[in-house]
Amino acid sequence: MSKTGRTLAALAGAALVLVIATWFDATVLRDALGLAQATFDASGISMVTALGSLLVAGSVLLVGALAWRAPSAIVGLAYGVVGGFFVALPWLVWNLASRNNDAPPVLPEPLAVVLGNIYSESSGSLNAVGTIGAAMLIAGVATLVRWWRGRGVAASRAEVVVPSARPTLP
Numbered sequence: 001m002s003k004t005g006r007t008l009a010a011l012a013g014a015a016l017v018l019v020i021a022t023w024f025d026a027t028v029l030r031d032a033l034g035l036a037q038a039t040f041d042a043s044g045i046s047m048v049t050a051l052g053s054l055l056v057a058g059s060v061l062l063v064g065a066l067a068w069r070a071p072s073a074i075v076g077l078a079y080g081v082v083g084g085f086f087v088a089l090p091w092l093v094w095n096l097a098s099r100n101n102d103a104p105p106v107l108p109e110p111l112a113v114v115l116g117n118i119y120s121e122s123s124g125s126l127n128a129v130g131t132i133g134a135a136m137l138i139a140g141v142a143t144l145v146r147w148w149r150g151r152g153v154a155a156s157r158a159e160v161v162v163p164s165a166r167p168t169l170p
Contacts, residue, residue, distance in 0.1 A: 025124030067139035079140030086133025
């Protein structure tokens with residue numbers, strides 16, 4: 001696969017992982033919890049929680065593998081920004097987008113509402129999106145370091161391979 005293909009696969013794979021994790025944590029797990037509360041049977045929620053934990057762990061490994069296979073600055077930046085956003089989302093919502101002691105939110109209301117909606121739609125008892133976001137942030141930083149080091153090695157190799165413009169005299 002070409003470098004562009006690996007970059008696109010890494011970006012699309014991370015987006016798909018986040019969508020699936022959000023759906024599982026916010027919909028499947030909440031529905032299983034509601035059923036467990038209605039029937040007083042915790043066996044279903046226990047199984048769904050175990051599957052969700054496997055989903056999160058597998059997603060973290062997949063995000064890391066996708067980032068490693070595509071040592072691109074674009075992947076590193078995208079993973080870092082998106083992962084950092086999802087890691088910081090609870091702090092942003094609770095400290096900047098919500099009322100504290102009858103004080104208005106720090107952020108303007110439209111932005112506070114958007115952040116609150118993203119947080120409420122993506123949060124669940126597994127904190128899958130936050131965990132995968134942390135993995136994306138770490139993978140993004142590692143990808144940027146790997147990309148930067150690769151540029152340095154390539155530049156030093158180019159200096160060795162390219163002959164000097166001045167002829168050497170005996």
